[in-house]
Amino acid sequence: xxxxxxxxxxxxxxxxxxxxxxxxxxxxxxxxxxxxxxxxxxxxxxxxxxxxxxxxxxxxxxxxxxxxxxxxxxxxxxxxxxxxxxxxxxxxxxxxxxxxxxxxxxxxxxxxxxxxxxxxxxxxxxxxxxxxxxxxxxxxxxx
Numbered sequence: 001x002x003x004x005x006x007x008x009x010x011x012x013x014x015x016x017x018x019x020x021x022x023x024x025x026x027x028x029x030x031x032x033x034x035x036x037x038x039x040x041x042x043x044x045x046x047x048x049x050x051x052x053x054x055x056x057x058x059x060x061x062x063x064x065x066x067x068x069x070x071x072x073x074x075x076x077x078x079x080x081x082x083x084x085x086x087x088x089x090x091x092x093x094x095x096x097x098x099x100x101x102x103x104x105x106x107x108x109x110x111x112x113x114x115x116x117x118x119x120x121x122x123x124x125x126x127x128x129x130x131x132x133x134x135x136x137x138x139x140x141x142x143x
Contacts, residue, residue, distance in 0.1 A: 010057065011032070011055045011056060011057035011058055012031075012032075012055065012056050012057065013030075013031055013032040013033035013055050013056065014030065014031045014032075014033055014056055015028065015029075015030045015031075015033045015034075015035070015036050015079060016028060016029050016030070016031075017029075017036065017049075017077070017079075019071065019140075019142070024070055024071050024072075024073075024142075025068050025069070025070055025071065026038075026049070026068065026069050026070075026071050026077070027066055027067070027068045028049050028051070028066060028067060028068070028069075029051050029053065029064050029065065029066035029067070030049075030050050030051050030053060031053045031054065031055055031056040031064055032053065032054055032055025032056065032058070033055075034050070034082065034097060035048035035049050035050035036048075036049045036050075036077055036078060036079045037049065037077070037078040037101070037104055038069065038071075038075055038076070038077050038078075039075065039076045039077075039078065039104055039105075040072050040074070040075045041072060041073070041074035041075065042072070045101070045104075045105060046078065046101065046104040046105065047069075049067070049069060049077075051064070051065050051066055051067050052065070053065060071142050072142075073142065073143060074141075074142070074143075075141075075142045076114070076139055076140065076141050076142070077139065077140040077142070078104055078114075078137070078138075078139050079137070079138045079139075079140075080115075080118070080135075080136060080137040080138070081133070081134055081135060081136040081137075082133065083131055083132075083133030083134045083135040083136070084100065084118065084119070084122060084131075084135050084136070084137055085097050085099065085100035085122070086133065087122065087126045087128055087131065087132075088126075088128075088132070089125075089126040089127055089128065090126065090127030090128060091127070095122075095125075095126050099125075100122065103118055103121050103122070106121075113139075114139040115137035115138065115139055118137055118139075119135065119137065
C-alpha cells in the first residue's frame, strides 16, 4: 500500500497493536520499528514485543507477520519513538536503547505521568533540554 518507488523512495517504520479486552490479549506487529515493551506486575525487565518485518514500503506486497501475547492485569505497555533514546548527550556521547531501557524498570507512581517521567529522566541523564529528533511516548495501563 506504500511502495517506496511511488513515494520518492521514502519509507517509514511502525508498531501497531490491538488489545482484545475480553480475551486479555494484545495482538501486534512491527514494521522495521524497535519493539514496544510490556512491563508486568510480576516484576523483572520489560518484555520486548517485536515481529521481524521490514520497514513499511520496502517490499511491495509484503505480508507482515504479527504476534500476540496475553496481558496480565496491571501490565503497562511502553511505546516510544527513537528520538527518546537516540540522543547525543551534552558530553557528545551517544545514548541508545540499552541506556534507555533501565528507566522502564524504575517506574514510579507519583504526580507526573509515566511518559513525562521518562522524558524528564532522559533530559536529566543526557543533559539535554532540546531534542534533535521527534520525541513521542505512550504508556498504556491495562486494568
